[in-house]
Amino acid sequence: MRFMIYGAYGYTGKLIAQHAKKMGYTPVLAGRSKAKVQQLAERLELPWQAFALDNHDDVVEALTDISLVINCAGPFSATAPPMIQACISARVHYLDITGELDTFEYAHSQHQQAKEAGIVLCPGVGFDVIPTDCVAARLNALMPNAVSLKLGFDSRSSMSQGTAKTSVERLAIGGAVREDGVIKNVPLAYKAETIDFGDGEKYAMTIPWGDVATAYYTTEIPNIEVYIPASPTLVKRLRRLNWFRWLLAFKPVQNWMKKKVEQQPAGPDEKQREKNPTYVWGEISNAKGETETLRVKVKNGYTLTAYGAVDICQFVLHHTPEGGYYTPSRLYGAKLLDKYIV
Incomplete structure (x- = not known):
């Protein structure tokens, strides 16, 4: 085989x-x-x-x-x-x-x-998306009648060039959440709140992570959001960027941003990966407002x-x-x- x-x-x-x-x-x-x-x-x-x-x-x-x-x-x-x-x-x-x-x-x-x-x-x-998908599945087993799911992760690891280029391509589209079972395109930094991913409370914002798609097929929960830590300053900048986001779709702008990415290291080296595990968090809730939370620390993403x-x-x-x-x-x-x- x-x-x-x-x-x-x-x-x-x-x-x-x-x-x-x-x-x-x-x-x-x-x-x-x-x-x-x-x-x-x-x-x-x-x-x-x-x-x-x-x-x-x-x-x-x-x-x-x-x-x-x-x-x-x-x-x-x-x-x-x-x-x-x-x-x-x-x-x-x-x-x-x-x-x-x-x-x-x-x-x-x-x-x-x-x-x-x-x-x-x-x-x-x-x-993308093993740990968050498994957290979603475990939370769903704890609360089968859930109507809302929030997932997130906290990693200090740098991005690979490929991940960064994918993020660049997504900027012009904006963010994404799932509402009432349907994926909805939303502005960058659509929502923000303080979350303890497992390494202390941090300000965080929504991102268009893969679980917006996959967690629905795993759990059938109709409302899904995914978060990562972000400073209040970054959240403000991204929200301002929404006014000019359409410019980011132009090929010359995309090419310029990708060339900047190519000037960075290919990705974190072995020592950096060993030093930087990832904290994964999930919170599930039902129509009564009852919640269940799960936090795990996993290996570096790469x-x-x-x-x-x-x-x-x-x-x-x-x-x-x-x-x-x-x-x-x-x-x-x-x-x-x-x-x-x-």
């Missing part, structure tokens, strides 16, 4: 490839750039392929003898649809590490096709992504779940969270 890591030479893709190798697996490393994927594969002594996602038949052919793909190539709005379609045609399980709302929604829309093909579609098998992607990959390959769309906790169970608590 061979599996492929596509986009293996990106920052997070490398972490996943290195962890898979350390665990004794021999994934096929793949990506668009022949030079980059070959260099990494030779260093790790792993098999490799180079191919783009432009031609459906070519991608299907590249998946011959592959049982599962872990897509690490962003932006996932561009790579997920063609790879998912190829996986459905080739009957190959699909995982990715996205945090993009539209990608989760697209994958969910392909549930029936995946079910008929007998393959698993499970985007978000990294920090380390968790490397572990989580490989763990879920092996779970799918060895348990052959029924085909269709899944969230991480629906696929593996909320017990998955226990593997990453520190």
